[in-house]
Amino acid sequence: MALVDVVLGVDIGGTNTVFGYVDKEGKCLHEASMLTNGDEPAELFFERFYAAESAIFEGLKHRCRVLGIGIGAPNANYYCGTIEQPPNLKWGFVNVVQEMKKYYDVPVALTNDANAAAIGEMVFGAAKGMKNFIVITLGTGLGSGIVANGQIVYGADGFAGEIGHTTYDPAGRDCGCGRKGCLEAYASATGIRRTVCELLALRTGASELRAVSLNDLTAKMISEAARRGDTIALEAFEMTGEILGLKLADSVAHTSPEAIILFGGLAAAGDLLFIPTQRSLEKHLFPIFRNKVKLLPSGLPLGNAAVLGSSALMWNELRK
């Protein structure tokens, strides 16, 4: 039987690293995960990764052939193949491509997780055939990948696409980056929790969320409360959509995308988030852009999204 050509897609996360073997149609033949152990030196991680991956591949080598490796990771730089001071990983500055090349002799490419999501949508997901679109990843923070003229916008230094750190309110909430009022401090899983907290202080109405500490509160609890009609939870989604739509209108004014794709945990809230975001986006768009920009959910299967995105990076390189 002929071997199937696959790409090894790797998503290095703060807690877990997930990897899988993805064919050119976006079918994931096998997926596995391991602890990242971000406290250990990076060299140890790559040693453990090779051991874990080889063991898995042993059972696959009669079926497929790995053409290349695509990696998504926080603070990753596509140009240099490096990760620089990733949050949650005590690795400092690591040349990931070089480390991987010690174990593998296929092409290796690296990009940040939001850009990997964008390439994943372009190759396998909701942005198939699009040349101009933006992916917004709504997780703990707000990441973004911008595609213009069919290419990821990496910018002069490889770090373009930080829409989460555009300013919503220069006198607003503290952001983890040291600035004030960043979009991500409002529109993210963390942001909506802070919004609930603010609304609980502002409003006097009953809310089941009054019984939950900020530490215990999750975005999922807020969307469940909203579905039960909790007014604070509903207002939190309205406010999140209003702010996200306002700032996305700025993004449209920059690159005029055909679509904006909302990806990640908070996007799973569906209409609760999409309806107010779309309303606010249309309201704030410069007139020539109105009724043109689609607001779409991710087209990648939730379980494999990160691995599909990372593998799409390499499939995209191999097609060049």
Add this chain to the structure above:
Amino acid sequence: MALVDVVLGVDIGGTNTVFGYVDKEGKCLHEASMLTNGDEPAELFFERFYAAESAIFEGLKHRCRVLGIGIGAPNANYYCGTIEQPPNLKWGFVNVVQEMKKYYDVPVALTNDANAAAIGEMVFGAAKGMKNFIVITLGTGLGSGIVANGQIVYGADGFAGEIGHTTYDPAGRDCGCGRKGCLEAYASATGIRRTVCELLALRTGASELRAVSLNDLTAKMISEAARRGDTIALEAFEMTGEILGLKLADSVAHTSPEAIILFGGLAAAGDLLFIPTQRSLEKHLFPIFRNKVKLLPSGLPLGNAAVLGSSALMWNELRK
């Protein structure tokens, strides 16, 4: 003697249309202008243009050969070759490339004036050799041309690069576009006049600008007053730079440009504008972008800038 290869660069403005013959080094062999007469039907304009241009070319045809025509115009769409509802011109919807093709059998390309400025900087000016930069044109309004991966970002519909219509303050000044608080209502020749007006109401200090009506006030008068130490004029430049720097930090978060080039009338104020803009930009940048982005004046000679930009569009096409 061998003929010099040139491109005919045309800048269609609300009042005047300027055209010139530019060689591949950016030398303008001859420049001329005519009234646009935007009240007349567009067909008449193209007839008059051909007559005026042919008359000039009669004197040049022994020296040069026109390889193509590049045109910059308001509300122009590169993809379609059209102008759509240009302000100050009662032309409605015009297919400019088609109209020109009635008279000329060389390649014709059209883009909006800010994109023409950006290509001009890339081919002949301050952005030579750069693959990622932004040009901001500060005239009556605020236009922008964004270059990423060495290409103008046109977006899905050809209208990308409207940084002037990103929102500075959703509850702020009325903008000509029908929205509120657009950057261009603050950072443009018109914007700084409105800022002076606001400051004259807020402050009690003496200012020579108290003697001037808003109708008579020009950006040039404000910069001249600032150079004489007028505190209202100086504060108006500080405020303009503060707002422009804040919003340019958002633009950097999108495309991470190597440089931002300030172009046009208000940029001629020099340090009065550049110093507060640079200070505000650095203050508001996401940390990884700090101390990386150059803020530069245009590298095109002031008199020929528009024609050089338009011709650069076609030189860029011919090199593809």
